[in-house]
Amino acid sequence: MTTLTVDAAEFGYGDTGPVLSGITVTARPGEVLAVTGTSGAGKTTLLNAMAGLLPARAGTVAVDGTPLTSRDHAVSLSVVLIPQDNGLAAILTAAENISVAVIATGGSPADARRRTAGALESLGLSGQANQLIDELSGGQQQRTALARGLALRGDVVLADEVTSELDAANRQRVLDLLRAEAGRGAAVVFATHDPEAAAACDRELHLADGVATWARP
Template sequence: MTAEMNGTGDLVLDHVSYQPGPLLLDDVSVTFAAGRVTALSGPSGSGKTTLLSIAGGLVAPSTGAATYDGRATWQGDGDPPPEIAFVLQVYGLVPILSARENVAIALRARGTSWTDASDRAEAALARFDIADLGDRQVEELSGGQLQRVACARGLVVGAPVLLADEPTSELDQGNVSVVLDALRAEAERGCVVVIATHDPAIVELADHHVAIDEGRIT
């Protein structure tokens, strides 16, 4: 995999609240350190996905600030900055594209040629043991296969921040290990890696644990 990191700073939320109507995050301050895997745990509805969305620049906080390497992650348009990549709980894949094309378009959006993007997408799929599924349309894939394609797309760009929302929820134990090994490797090359999870085994394997409930760090 290529290393495209342009920064090795921390991802910081400073007194962040989010209240689009109901209060979803309440004065959250937390630092996600570079080079470490942080598990973000909490029950459904606790605010994990909202926290990741604000941390990654998808949503503007109502108060406070989210910064990476000292710069605000919210850019005003709901697109994350190029330093941040997501593995989404809902996959976010394009139904009319193949698995390989879904991974390649993440690189195309960053200016990579189609040939290079396709080759790197193939390698990313192989990293998750699904290179043989590259030509399959996403509607032909199982939930676990979709999840691994989403992981390949998140990691292929080599971003210095990787935010993964329940990336192993559809996987058997063998494939959980494959995904966690890949995420660990990203941290070892200096990335900020945050995994939102319900799985106590992932919490146990992480370098750092942040728990959230009812929009507050506990």
């Protein structure tokens, strides 16, 4: 069971002022933590920092007490990021995007085939497995990115606005899958501007004006 902790941290970009400051939060195994706030409040900044993409200017981001030093370090500690922009390779099919990621993180080709098929099926995308990313709708691309993240079976799963382009039925499907990730023991962090989606999570951290407050601790 893996815990991700942000302790008295400040984050920002370049020489500009801080985007977030004084951030302290723990993502615990077996629960889904919602990170909420308006557009520009810093939700993506916080998830990028948790993923090892953005170093803290002050304070620490750590996995089981080990401070993160880079994205590669976070990957080695089984921290999975499902980004808002989906990060899919347009020249690959939906299935290839997932299989490549599984193999890159140590899975065998057989593992990749099995996990890819299962993840696509869980998101209702079996029929799109062999379609190129550019042939998919925005919602299908978003679900493919989520399928890739789920196939990696991370100890920490960071999902950034992964329901923003989905209809109600697929949004509920995604929430159920994130809950299932927590059910197998992962620490799940879900950034969302959707109050209904946030209400389905165990706890809610709200970002506004560069600081975090607990809407539901």
